[in-house]
Amino acid sequence: MIIITTLTALLSGACNAALIALVNTSLNNAKWSVAVLVGGFVALVLGKTITNILSQVLLARFAQGAVSGLRRDLTKRILGVPLRQVESIGTHRILVALTDDVFNITQALLAIPIITVNVAILVGGAVYLGLLSWKILLGIGVLVVFGGISYRIMMTSAFKSLNAAREEEDKLFSYFRALTDGIKELKLHRSRRKVFLAENIHDTTETFQKYNVEAECRFIYAQNWNHLLFYLLVGCVLFMMPKMGQVSHAAMTGYVITILYLMGPLAGVMGSMSLFGRASIALQKVEELGLSLAAASTEEAVINKTEREVPFRSLELINVQHAYRHEKEDTNFVLGPIDLKFGPGELVFLVGGNGSGKSTLAKIVTGLYFPEVGEIRWNGKRVDNSNRDDYRQLFSAIFSDFYLFDNLMGLNRPDLDAKAKEYLVQLHLDHKISVKDGKLSTTSVSQGQRKRLALLTAYLEDRPFYLFDEWASDQDPLFKDVFYTRLLPELKARGKTCFVITHDDKYFYMADRVIKLDYGKMEHLNQLDGEALGTLIPATR
Structure with missing residues (x-):
């Protein structure tokens, strides 16, 4: 031409x-x-x-x-x-x-x-x-x-x-x-x-x-x-x-x-x-x-692959380490080594102080960051560049710096509008927001309500593994209680794995396991007796 x-x-x-x-x-x-x-x-x-x-x-x-x-x-x-x-x-x-x-x-x-x-x-x-x-x-x-x-x-x-x-x-x-x-x-x-x-x-x-x-x-x-x-x-x-x-x-x-x-x-x-x-x-x-x-570039942005149900039996982090530089520090911050395993229907809480590596671990678990040392195994198979995009389809995640799209793109289920309206009622948003042809009537609501809309999308994605990064931090006390005592148990009952980054020590008893990160190092707190809880609370506030 x-x-x-x-x-x-x-x-x-x-x-x-x-x-x-x-x-x-x-x-x-x-x-x-x-x-x-x-x-x-x-x-x-x-x-x-x-x-x-x-x-x-x-x-x-x-x-x-x-x-x-x-x-x-x-x-x-x-x-x-x-x-x-x-x-x-x-x-x-x-x-x-x-x-x-x-x-x-x-x-x-x-x-x-x-x-x-x-x-x-x-x-x-x-x-x-x-x-x-x-x-x-x-x-x-x-x-x-x-x-x-x-x-x-x-x-x-x-x-x-x-x-x-x-x-x-x-x-x-x-x-x-x-x-x-x-x-x-x-x-x-x-x-x-x-x-x-x-x-x-x-x-x-x-x-x-x-x-x-x-x-x-x-x-x-x-x-x-x-x-x-x-x-x-x-x-x-x-x-x-x-x-x-x-x-x-x-x-x-x-x-x-x-x-x-x-x-x-x-x-x-x-x-x-x-x-x-x-x-x-x-x-x-x-x-x-x-x-x-x-x-x-080490990945391929696959767009034409047919969506199918992603099988999930186990997810394991083996000797995972990841290093990066903190602002105003000359030395690298090292997360790990992390040895961690998830199975279907588990509710796992991750706690720790600011800068302890919680969000970085969340990005490694979801495949957004690559471990520099160690490996991730999905259903017993090592995750690498050849299957990383398939592995990411395992997750529905709401990060602390999440982005909220104004439509339910990529969700092609025939009952999308009806199911979305059902979840809007459950999330106490039906009086402010409606859904028509997969498009939200508005996203100009409070930050707490925007997080609920992000949760709506995660519900509709219906994936095996849910990650919530400080999701409840912007919720009012009533809905925070709903999240921990009703929504998370419902997901668990459906066989979903939930990995929750939280500071809400009041609800630690709901978790199957509580994992604490302290400056990149991990420890399990399986039995939350009085002494363990007493040491945990100062680290998370």
Whole structure:
């Protein structure tokens, strides 16, 4: 398609160049009849318009298709990268690539027909000037080469500024995310808000603006420098050519009209350099992100595999260890070694202080993090990259930083709406939220109610293993009691395994086992006598 688009754009440019010659011929009282000139004029105008429309429509389809494909490819790659690597790359880098970078690439692709038309006009105009006088065309060529070299020098500096601006944009997006995620903390602390605005947002936007202005100014200088050279060329034609030899009035008129006409297409080509410069840097950043994703990818984001019931007989962590660096600490935090086994219908509580490794263990159990040492066995079979995605289908999880979708996507049961309404009643949400065609009427409710909606999704998924990370922390006392004394026992009675991260010592008696993590080390507390409970409570509050 890109070849057809380029050819139609070149034809449009050729029609433009031919129009210049036709106009000059008409002005110089050509011997051709008026009917021939009018017919040629109409044909060239129609040809230019049709080919121009065709080239732009074709490229619009191609550009939007290419951009959609790029976004889909990046999304699929992100889904195929382990969670730890996605966290390391940074959400802000991914968001910039999927939004601004892809937008800049799109704008450059959409500009290709216009640039091609302008280039074709410039080439056609040069050919016409050569027909009038090849010696003068040669002199113009020397001037163009000089202008091109000086233009390139200016462009090099402009591209450096664009690159620096793009680096600042990564930082800016990270601050935008801090703004949305930390809006409550910023509103509550005036000094923090002041520093955030003055040092983070203000300084970064100032630097971003500075680099962009530098780049745009260099583009403007370069463009106007070339305009100056063109006017110099017009002056030479008007005042020096007659003194160098016999020049016909027709040739003089042709040169002046053609050069003045070509200034428009030249300005279009020069003006597009800023656009293509940004697109080039954006493409480089997207490729870097793609390479980072490809290098980190150890999984396949399977989407077409038929959903089936996942068998669960046992899950075992054998000598599992995982290391990562805590903030403001020079040494690595090591979780483990962990030896842990789960079976169907078990209710297991995990407790421990902040930073003890509870959430990390939850991500290892669910297959989101990989153990650096040891292994996970599912129904006696080792979990590795070949079966990790199948293993993850075992779990319905609600993490402390969960995301709530506004529809029940991926759940294709025929009685979805009816079952969802039944669970909404059970979760005391039927008076606020309804479900129609698998779509929730709203998700703009309190955090505790949002967690209940997440539990609704988990219920409908109906998987063998449930993980709740501090789920009850945002619930009122009444529903907290419902969760521990009714909902969890009901799941257990249905043969579901529940792994619950909690600080609610009041309900420890409900668990089959209580596991405590203390700075990455695990201990079992099977018998909760008075002494054990007394040592446990301080660690969890």
